[in-house]
Amino acid sequence: MKKITLLLFIIISIMFLTISCGQSSEFCGEHFMAPSECETIGNMIKCSDCVFTWTYEPVADLPRHQKELLAQLSNPKQINVSVINTDLVGYVSKVDTYESLIIIGKVNGRGVIIDLYVNKEIKSTEDLPEWVRSFIKIKS
Numbered sequence: 001m002k003k004i005t006l007l008l009f010i011i012i013s014i015m016f017l018t019i020s021c022g023q024s025s026e027f028c029g030e031h032f033m034a035p036s037e038c039e040t041i042g043n044m045i046k047c048s049d050c051v052f053t054w055t056y057e058p059v060a061d062l063p064r065h066q067k068e069l070l071a072q073l074s075n076p077k078q079i080n081v082s083v084i085n086t087d088l089v090g091y092v093s094k095v096d097t098y099e100s101l102i103i104i105g106k107v108n109g110r111g112v113i114i115d116l117y118v119n120k121e122i123k124s125t126e127d128l129p130e131w132v133r134s135f136i137k138i139k140s
Contacts, residue, residue: 027054027135028084028107035131050129051098051117059111066104069113073102079122080139083107083114087139092122101128103136 025034025045034040038047045052057065069091070076076091081103088105099122103114116136120127125138 028110028112030084030108030135032131032134047129049119050132051115052129052132053115055113057111057113059106062104062106062111062113065113069102069104073100076102082137082139083112084135090138 025032025040025043034045035047038045040046043054043056073091073093073095076093079090079092079101081088081090081101083103083105084107086105086107088103088107090101090103093100093102095117098117098119101114101116101118101122103112105112114136116122116128116132118127118129122128122138124140125133125136128136128138
C-alpha cells in the first residue's frame, strides 16, 4: 500500500510540474522550458501573443526552401539576427494580422527553418516574446 501511495504521489507531482512549469523543449540542441500558459505540440509553441515553430531540414535543401518561402511573402524586409550565437539573416513580413519573422540557416550544425508570428511589429529584440529572446536576438 505504501508503494502505491508513493507511486501516486510521484505521478501527481510530475503532472503538476508539467502543468505549472510548461513543457521542456529542445531547439537546435538547446533545452528550454516553454511558458506554462502556452501549448506545446512537437516543434510548435502556441501562446496567446505568438506562435513559434521550427523545422529541421538538410543543410543542402535550405537554399531551395529559402527561395520558395520568400516567394510566398509580401514585401519581406531583411534583418540581421543571431540564433544561439550564430549570425543569420531573417525576413520580416506581414501575414494577415501578424508580423512574421522567418529565419533559415544552420545552427549548431543543423539546418533549421524558424517561423515566429507575433501580434506587433518586429524591429528589435525587445519586440520578441521574452522567452524567445534567450535564443534569438535582432541585431542592429
